[in-house]
Amino acid sequence: MMNDEQSVPDNSAVPNRNYVSRRSSVQSLALNAMLLFPWFLCGVLGFMPMILGGTVDFRNLYTAGYMVRSGHGHEIYDPSAQKQFQNQLVSYVDIPLPFIRPAYQALLFVPFSFLPFRLAFCVFYAFNLAVLLLCFRLLRPYMVSLGRVASYLPAVMFLFLPINVALASGQDSIVLLTLLAGALACIERDREVLAGILVALGLFKFQLVIPIAVLFLVWRRWRFSAAFACTAAMLAGISTWIVGAAQALHYIQAMIQLGHSFGFGPRFPLPIGKMPNLHGALHGILGESPLVLPLTVAASAVAMTFFATRRTRGGNALIVAIPASALVSYYLVAYDMSMLAIPLVVMLSRLADSMKAVSMCWRLQLMASIFLFAFPVLVLLSNLQFWTVSIPLLAFSLAVSICPPLGLPSERNHQSPSEALGKSS
Numbered sequence: 001m002m003n004d005e006q007s008v009p010d011n012s013a014v015p016n017r018n019y020v021s022r023r024s025s026v027q028s029l030a031l032n033a034m035l036l037f038p039w040f041l042c043g044v045l046g047f048m049p050m051i052l053g054g055t056v057d058f059r060n061l062y063t064a065g066y067m068v069r070s071g072h073g074h075e076i077y078d079p080s081a082q083k084q085f086q087n088q089l090v091s092y093v094d095i096p097l098p099f100i101r102p103a104y105q106a107l108l109f110v111p112f113s114f115l116p117f118r119l120a121f122c123v124f125y126a127f128n129l130a131v132l133l134l135c136f137r138l139l140r141p142y143m144v145s146l147g148r149v150a151s152y153l154p155a156v157m158f159l160f161l162p163i164n165v166a167l168a169s170g171q172d173s174i175v176l177l178t179l180l181a182g183a184l185a186c187i188e189r190d191r192e193v194l195a196g197i198l199v200a201l202g203l204f205k206f207q208l209v210i211p212i213a214v215l216f217l218v219w220r221r222w223r224f225s226a227a228f229a230c231t232a233a234m235l236a237g238i239s240t241w242i243v244g245a246a247q248a249l250h251y252i253q254a255m256i257q258l259g260h261s262f263g264f265g266p267r268f269p270l271p272i273g274k275m276p277n278l279h280g281a282l283h284g285i286l287g288e289s290p291l292v293l294p295l296t297v298a299a300s301a302v303a304m305t306f307f308a309t310r311r312t313r314g315g316n317a318l319i320v321a322i323p324a325s326a327l328v329s330y331y332l333v334a335y336d337m338s339m340l341a342i343p344l345v346v347m348l349s350r351l352a353d354s355m356k357a358v359s360m361c362w363r364l365q366l367m368a369s370i371f372l373f374a375f376p377v378l379v380l381l382s383n384l385q386f387w388t389v390s391i392p393l394l395a396f397s398l399a400v401s402i403c404p405p406l407g408l409p410s411e412r413n414h415q416s417p418s419e420a421l422g423k424s425s
Contacts, residue, residue: 001053036091036158041224042124049167051121054091056337057119058170060099063089065109072244076106077251103239105172105250107205121170128167129173131159135178138185142346145353156348157341161376168334173338176209177201179338180322187315195318196227203235208336211304211325212318219317270331276389277332278303278374284387300328303397308317310401319343323397327390334376334386340393343400344373344403361403368392368399 013254063086064076075081076099083096099106112120136157148369157163166173179202186195196216202209217225221312240248272283279296281365303379307324322343326332347369356361372392 016087035152035336038156039159040164040167043164047168051118052116055093055097056168056170058124059086059090059117060097061101061106061109061170061172062098062112062117062124063102063373064106064122065111066113068103068106068242070109073103073106074244074247075248076103076243077254077343078088099211101204102206102235102423103242103251104235105183106242107173107238108172125167126354131174131178132167133279135174135181138178138181139342139345142184143349144344145349149352153352154345156373157345160338160341160344161380162334162337162371163341169335170203171335176205177341180318180342184315184318184342187318192221192223195229197231197318199224200228200231200235205336208325208329208339211328214304215324216317219312220316225267231304255340264319265305267299271333272387272388275333276330276337276393277327277329277384278390278394279330280332280387281394296330303328307397307401311398319346320401323393323400327393327397335391337376337393340372340396343396344369347400348373365399365403368396372396 007250044051047056060082063082065077066089067073067081067085072085074079079096079098082099083093086096087093109124112124115123136154139157140154143157144152148155162175163174165171181199182394183195183198186192186198193386197208199212213225213228216228235262236248239251241249245331274280275283278299279292282299283297284293286295307320310320312320319342322339349363351362351366353368372389372395375389375392376386378384379389
């Protein structure tokens with residue numbers, strides 16, 4: 001028998017696709033592309049010295065893809081092998097940029113490894129842009145109310161600073177963002193098995209995906225959880241096949257050790273002061289105190305318990321789970337916040353549609369959304385440390401989970417998810 005939490009859809013996140021025309025989408029996209037070009041260009045120019053010097057984050061991903069392609073997949077976690085290949089393929093550095101992803105993700109970068117590094121970076125940038133456009137298309141129905149206010153407002157998601165940082169640094173956070181957007185669309189179509197598969201494919205950033213999976217399990221979303229577990233097991237098998245059982249075990253031990261040593265070694269510490277989560281906030285307040293780790297674990301456990309008690313249905317579960325996972329994650333830097341674009345644009349669109357029904361919750365959610373959206377830019381322009389972004393993240397997470405979700409016009413007409421989505425086909 002299907003659980004009630006799973007069988008009753010949450011109409012709060014259901015889009016009304018009747019308002020989205022292909023013509024208006026194309027025109028709006030063309031206008032937004034022209035307006036956003038300077039924003040993305042500034043990001044590239046800001047990272048240009050690192051791009052030319054080969055020290056951007058794409059360095060380790062590109063090298064891992066090459067090592068797998070050339071038969072050295074069993075060495076992708078070996079620091080000496082990483083240094084040798086990175087210096088040979090990219091540029092010389094004393095300290096290699098460690099590859100800390102599950103090995104299956106290196107397969108994504110095998111095609112890019114056929115190209116020289118700088119050209120591969122440009123191609124991957126274009127790939128990320130294409131994936132980002134797919135994400136925009138998936139989220140477009142959830143931003144109808146923003147489009148009613150002004151046609152260019154849906155593109156506000158592209159102005160979220162972490163997205164630009166992810167693009168300019170050659171990061172894979174855009175891929176995770178799009179996987180989560182696809183999962184949201186699948187949940188609203190009552191395809192939770194496919195949603196679980198898509199979220200599990202994002203396990204290359206397991207510190208962000210596992211808290212989402214835990215919350216869905218606690219919320220008794222059985223189909224999602226079963227699909228997630230099966231896909232995770234398959235990916236673990238692929239990773240073990242690539243690196244071998246011994247290296248797979250070494251990787252697990254290294255990730256556990258990472259939690260105790262606060263880095264990958266004395267010469268490559270974790271940038272905890274730049275983490276906009278509970279871990280970064282406690283480190284920013286307490287410094288190098290030995291209490292940081294136990295307090296982080298305790299605070300994260302309390303936060304997860306709180307979010308687990310929220311009553312969520314349908315796609316709104318993912319809207320709550322995404323900021324919750326970012327808040328409690330052990331490792332979170334600026335580009336990882338890209339996934340927050342999903343709950344941000346959904347919440348802003350709901351708020352835009354409910355402007356005539358102003359309430360205390362409406363004000364709280366609006367302030368928290370704007371605060372989180374703008375604060376990373378304010379930090380960049382000031383002398384604040386990036387861990388201070390954890391303050392608006394905490395406020396946004398609470399606002400999304402405490403206040404009842406605001407409905408879209410389709411809910412006021414009691415339109416079911418299947419009706420709303422079916423009419424668009």
